[in-house]
Every structure is written in structure tokens, then in C-alpha cells.
Amino acid sequence: MLLGELVGCIELLQEHIRSHRDSLRENETRTRMALIDPLLRTLGWDVFDPGMVTPEYQVEGGRADYALLRSDGRPTATVEAKKLGEALSSHRMQMLNYANASGIEYAGLTDGDHWELYSVFEPGPLHARKKLEISITSTPVHESALKLLLLWRPNLASGKPVPAPGPILDDTWSRVGIDASPPSPTPEPSPDPRPVLPGWVALSEYDPPAGSPCPAAIRFWDGSEQALEYWHEILTGVVKRLHFEGRLAVEDVPIGFTPKVYSVHTEPVHPTGKEFGQAKWVEETPFVVNVNLNAGQVRANTERLLQHCGRNPDEVHLRTTR
Helix, strand or coil: CEHHHHHHHHHHHHHHHHHHHHHHHCCHHHHHHHHHHHHHHHCCCCCCCCCCEEEEEEECCEEEEEEEECCCCCEEEEEEECCCCCCCHHHHHHHHHHHHHCCCCEEEEECCCEEEEEECCCCCCHHHHEEEEEECCCCCHHHHHHHHHHHCHHHHCCCCCCCCCCCCCCCEHHHHCHHHCCCCCCCCCCCCCCCCCCCEEEHHHCCCCCCCCCCCEEECCCCCEEECCCCHHHHHHHHHHHHHHCCCCHHHCCECCECCECCEECCCECCCCCECCCEEECCCCCCEEECCCCHHHHHHHHHHHHHHCCCCHHHCEEECCC
């Protein structure tokens, strides 16, 4: 794909939006035909080739407008399409649910002008998993072209897409190559977790045998403690503090660690439509937690949730004696 071809496509889409805005705002199909399909084709996703793109892809609980396929036929991403001008925020959860339920790594959302792409299973809050956000009409054309190269088929289908490293003066993205990306900055070391006090054990080190009694208390990363009566209070207590800290918001859920089971959601329903076997609403938050778990699963899911939200499980301690 020549970069000039992508620039020309973006300029044409800008003209379509200017000239036909009112018509495109009325109908999703028109938006797909006039704005979304042409850009996908230019980026190497031939929407008329069933080996590249499956429209109306069947997923748990519904259908994704597009599934973008690797060479082996497995989807690398889903894309939800909306009519021009429709707010995308109210559809993000549906987009992520569809991809999550089918084990698909990336999920996109667009109204033909605004484009977003998210990593579905990467740890962290939703905003940290956003890989692309662009408006074709309000972003300079060449900047749009560079950002949209993230969706170029050889890049996205690789399973580890990389953004363009900067302004490109050559003809093709392939000349730049993945190795031309600037080196990732060395992450700052995270602060050492609080020391484990006598009688306590780090959550990540605790491996309770079957039938073990619930620990007496949990100690959080800020030094606060909570007495425990039931195993599930470990998980719900962590959810509550992550929420108050701003690391877990409504837009970050549902969170699940297997394709068919959610751990944290705003309603007690899995992606299959099945209700949680046991659900506990977390007080002072909008979240409900699936607590149909044994002791080991509670520990494991709590550890995964902490990692998902950017917290070190070593910062959480349990007092195992009463």
C-alpha cells in the first residue's frame, strides 16, 4: 500500500463527509458504504473477500459488524460500525463484549469519521488500552494516515501492531518496518511494596489448601485494613478500593479472565447471557462481582484484577491467623 493512496482515500472521505453529512447521519448502511468500507479496503481489508473480512460476524450475544481475519481465518479484530455522528461512548461496552466473548484480541469502533481501537485483554483501565483514536475531519491528513497505519492489514494481523514511529517520507510503511520504531522508554521502577508484617502473607504468595478458613483480615496498599468474614470479601474489597482510587471505572468493565465468564461487571450477567452463579454488589460502587468461586479462585481472580488495573498484588497482604 502506498502512503499516497491512503492520503488520497482520507481526502476523499473528508469530501464525502462535507458533501453528504446529512444523508450519512440518517443511515448506518450508507455510512459503511461511503466511509468505512473504502478506508478498510485501502488499508488492505477487502470487504468483498470472505478470506479477509466477515461481515455480521456471529459472536456470543450478537453480531459484530466486521471481523478482520488473519491469513489462517481467525479474527484479529472486530469493528462495530455506527452511522455518521452517532455517539460512540454508549457502544464501547458492546464492542468489547463481542470481542471478549470470542477471544478476539482487538476491538474497533467507528462512525466513519471517528475511529477507535482497543486491546481487549491487555491489563489496565480502558483508556490505557486505547491504541487508536482519530477524527478524519479534524486531524491533518498526513497525521491521520500515519495513525491509521495501525489498522493496515499486515500490521494489525500480526497480532502485535505497532504505531508509525513518526513522519514518513518514504512511499510505504513496509520500508519503515517494525524495527524502525523508536525504542520504548525504560519504565520507571515501581515503588517497593509495603513490607510483610509478622503474621501476614502477600496475596501473591498465598496458596490456600481446599477447605482453608477465610483469613482474618486484608491489608491494602495504602496501609488500611479490613476484617474478613467471607472469602469473597477479598475480591470485593479490592474492587472497592480500585474504584475509589480511580483505577476502575464503569467504562473499564466488564472484566473477565476467560471468554465466557465475567469477574466484574455492572450487571450480574456473563457474555453468554447466563446470570452469575453468586453475585455480590460492592457497596458504594456501581459494580457487581462474580463470587461463585472457591478460595483458590478468589485469590487468583483478585491477583489478576490487581494486575489488570495496574496494581502489584504484592502490595496486598492477608492475615491468616485470627
